[in-house]
Amino acid sequence: MYRQADSSAFDDVDQVVAESLRFKAKLAIGENAYASLRMVNRARELWDVVGAAGTGAAVAKSTLVASTFFAPTGLLGALGIGAAATPIGWVAFAALASGGACYGVYRWLGDSKGSRVIEIPKFLNTPLDTLGLALFDLIAPLALRLAAVDGEIESAERTALVEHLVDEWGLDQTFVDRAIKLIEPDLMNGSPEEMAAEMSAFLHANPDCNHRTISAELGEFLRRMLEAGGPMSESEEQALAACLETLSSKPDNALSKAFLGARSHLVIAAEKVGGSVRDAAGWTQERLPTSEQLKVMASNTANQLQRSVKEAATWAEGRLPSAEQVQDAAKRSVRFAAASIRFIKKRVDR
Amino acid sequence: MNDHEIVKDKVGALNQVAGFVNATERTDSQILKRIESLELSADAKALLADLLKLTTRVGDHLLRIGRKVLDFVLLLMRQFPLLSFAALVAIVVAALLSAVPLLGGLLAPVLTPLALVLGVSWGAKLELETPDLAERVREFAAGFSGIES
Numbered sequence: 001m002y003r004q005a006d007s008s009a010f011d012d013v014d015q016v017v018a019e020s021l022r023f024k025a026k027l028a029i030g031e032n033a034y035a036s037l038r039m040v041n042r043a044r045e046l047w048d049v050v051g052a053a054g055t056g057a058a059v060a061k062s063t064l065v066a067s068t069f070f071a072p073t074g075l076l077g078a079l080g081i082g083a084a085a086t087p088i089g090w091v092a093f094a095a096l097a098s099g100g101a102c103y104g105v106y107r108w109l110g111d112s113k114g115s116r117v118i119e120i121p122k123f124l125n126t127p128l129d130t131l132g133l134a135l136f137d138l139i140a141p142l143a144l145r146l147a148a149v150d151g152e153i154e155s156a157e158r159t160a161l162v163e164h165l166v167d168e169w170g171l172d173q174t175f176v177d178r179a180i181k182l183i184e185p186d187l188m189n190g191s192p193e194e195m196a197a198e199m200s201a202f203l204h205a206n207p208d209c210n211h212r213t214i215s216a217e218l219g220e221f222l223r224r225m226l227e228a229g230g231p232m233s234e235s236e237e238q239a240l241a242a243c244l245e246t247l248s249s250k251p252d253n254a255l256s257k258a259f260l261g262a263r264s265h266l267v268i269a270a271e272k273v274g275g276s277v278r279d280a281a282g283w284t285q286e287r288l289p290t291s292e293q294l295k296v297m298a299s300n301t302a303n304q305l306q307r308s309v310k311e312a313a314t315w316a317e318g319r320l321p322s323a324e325q326v327q328d329a330a331k332r333s334v335r336f337a338a339a340s341i342r343f344i345k346k347r348v349d350r
Numbered sequence: 351m352n353d354h355e356i357v358k359d360k361v362g363a364l365n366q367v368a369g370f371v372n373a374t375e376r377t378d379s380q381i382l383k384r385i386e387s388l389e390l391s392a393d394a395k396a397l398l399a400d401l402l403k404l405t406t407r408v409g410d411h412l413l414r415i416g417r418k419v420l421d422f423v424l425l426l427m428r429q430f431p432l433l434s435f436a437a438l439v440a441i442v443v444a445a446l447l448s449a450v451p452l453l454g455g456l457l458a459p460v461l462t463p464l465a466l467v468l469g470v471s472w473g474a475k476l477e478l479e480t481p482d483l484a485e486r487v488r489e490f491a492a493g494f495s496g497i498e499s
Contacts, residue, residue, distance in 0.1 A: 020386070033392040123395035127387040208392075 009178050016132035019170030021120055023132060026169050026217075028210035030119030035207075045106050049099045056098025060091045124208040131208060132171055138202055139218065140165065140180055142195040142243070143225055145187050149239045153184075154229035164221050192239050196246040204251050215247040361409070367496035368411035374421035378402060381420050388435055394467040401460045408497060415456065415494075419446065422490050430483055440470035441487055449491035 017023045031037040059065060065086055124131060140161065147157040162180065165171045199218075203211040222240060226232050232240070376384070385398050404416030419442060426438050433441075443461060447454050 034396065035391060036393050121392060122399065123386060123392040125390075125392045127389060129387060 009182055010175070013172065013175045013178055015172050016129040016136070016175050017170055018166075018172040018175075020128060022168070022170030023128070024120045024124065025118050026214070027124070027131075027208055028118075028213035028217075029121060029124075029208050030117075030210075031121060032210075033121035033124055033208055045103075048106070049102045052102035053095040053099030057091050057095035060094030061086045126206065126208050131206070132169075134202065134206075135169070135209075136165065136171060136176070136179060137183075138195070138199040139169075140176075141183055141187060141190075142192060142199055143222060144180070144184060145190070145192045145195055146222055146226065146236070146239055146243060147229065148187060149192065149236050150229075150233045157225050157229040160221075160225040160228040164225070168221075192243050193246050196243040197251065200247050200249065201251040211250075212248070215244075219244045219247060363496045364409050364411060367408070367494065368413060370493040370496075371413045371415060371418045372411075374414070374417055375425060376421055378417060381417065381424065384424055385420075390435065391467060394464070397460060397464045397467060401457075401464065404457065404460060406456050406497075413497070415453065416460070419443070426483070426486070430480065433483075436468040436470050439464075439468060441483070442490065445487045445491040446494060449488075450494045450497055452497060453494065 027033075031041070126134075143161045143164075144153055144158070147153040147161075158180070162173075162176055165176045166173050200211070200215065203209045203214055222243065223232075226236050226240060374381075381402055382399060385395050385402075388395065390398075398420065401416040402420055404414075406413050406415055423435070423438050423442050426433070426442070427435060430438070443457070447457075
């Protein structure tokens with residue numbers, strides 16, 4: 001019954017991202033989207049740090065420093081540690097201190113850059129609509145789940161979410177309206193913290209997303225959204241604080257990979273049961289990210305379907321603390337993904 | 351054939367090439383949108399955008415060679431969905447360079463880095479399993495042959 005509704009839900013939608021510049025700006029990734037520019041920047045940083053260290057060492061071993069600090073009549077000479085030249089340990093220390101200071105300044109400037117300057121890369125590594133879809137599938141359930149913590153999602157909260165996704169992220173209004181209706185019934189399948197962990201893992205793993213900036217801005221939005229529904233209750237405050245901490249923390253590498261893998265694995269396996277994958281097989285041939293996924297999609301007989309679902313569940317169980325938690329989180333997206341593949345295919349085939 | 355006829359013949363051939371090269375199924379912005387939806391790195395996409403802008407002037411005609419190549423590759427992608435974008439680019443460029451060596455010099459600034467990021471080699475002879483594809487690529491490359499005449 002709902003599958004029929006799924007397939008028609010996006011009939012009048014033909015894009016996920018309506019304002020590509022706004023969307024790319026929101027990712028706050030700037031020139032780091034390009035591996036080549038990242039490499040050049042790292043090399044430049046390293047060169048500058050080495051240069052600063054060399055300058056520090058040169059100054060430390062200069063006659064001026066030696067005669068001022070280390071001469072028998074100099075400042076340190078008065079303490080009994082005077083010498084004819086600057087001791088090698090002090091030179092090495094000066095080099096380390098200068099290099100470290102230079103590196104620290106670079107890190108500090110790099111971290112604050114995302115919140116001060118908007119840099120927009122012309123291209124991303126992930127197909128635009130695919131990334132838009134993935135981010136919607138992470139932001140919207142988390143926001144709505146948080147809004148539902150106090151018992152119900154108020155219309156002001158829902159409106160705030162739609163405005164955020166459309167006005168700030170540049171997503172298509174029709175898509176957002178339809179997709180929110182589609183995901184709402186499955187919201188209670190996961191806890192807000194699980195959803196935040198999922199989002200944190202995605203932001204950290206995706207080369208097109210600036211984890212720190214996106215999670216900070218998302219945190220501010222979540223608070224604004226909850227406040228739009230009236231004064232925040234204690235349960236909302238607690239849930240928001242827990243989510244923000246999870247969202248901004250660096251996810252455990254092995255866990256995040258396993259989590260993301262399990263999620264996509266289960267989505268695909270479940271899609272296959274629905275039969276919609278066969279339609280999308282041609283489209284996904286070169287677009288889906290891993291060969292593992294392609295392998296799963298290649299077979300379409302009933303036995304193979306069952307085996308795939310079983311394999312996916314076993315795969316998740318072996319790698320994660322609780323297979324049930326992962327499966328619940330993955331299932332949230334299944335219906336949504338099945339329907340959305342259809343309309344992205346429609347758009348891409350043009 | 352006198353000189354006047356030879357010139358007229360050459361102008362006619364050039365007009366034909368220009369008509370072939372500048373006629374594409376998609377506009378620049380449609381090709382760019384399609385490039386954005388490919389599963390390729392941002393570096394590769396930027397190089398493809400450079401290829402899209404690649405032109406050369408022959409006589410009075412500005413030939414949009416890059417756009418024609420990309421348009422054709424995207425057309426092939428739709429017709430041969432089992433072949434990857436990188437493989438199709440390699441097949442088309444290899445055929446083009448062997449049919450019209452002059453294009454090698456024109457395309458080199460974009461093709462060399464593109465080969466690196468896509469992990470393909472333009473010189474390699476690719477065995478085409480689909481005769482239909484081979485025929486289409488041959489016809490496409492033949493459309494450029496008037497550039498050298």
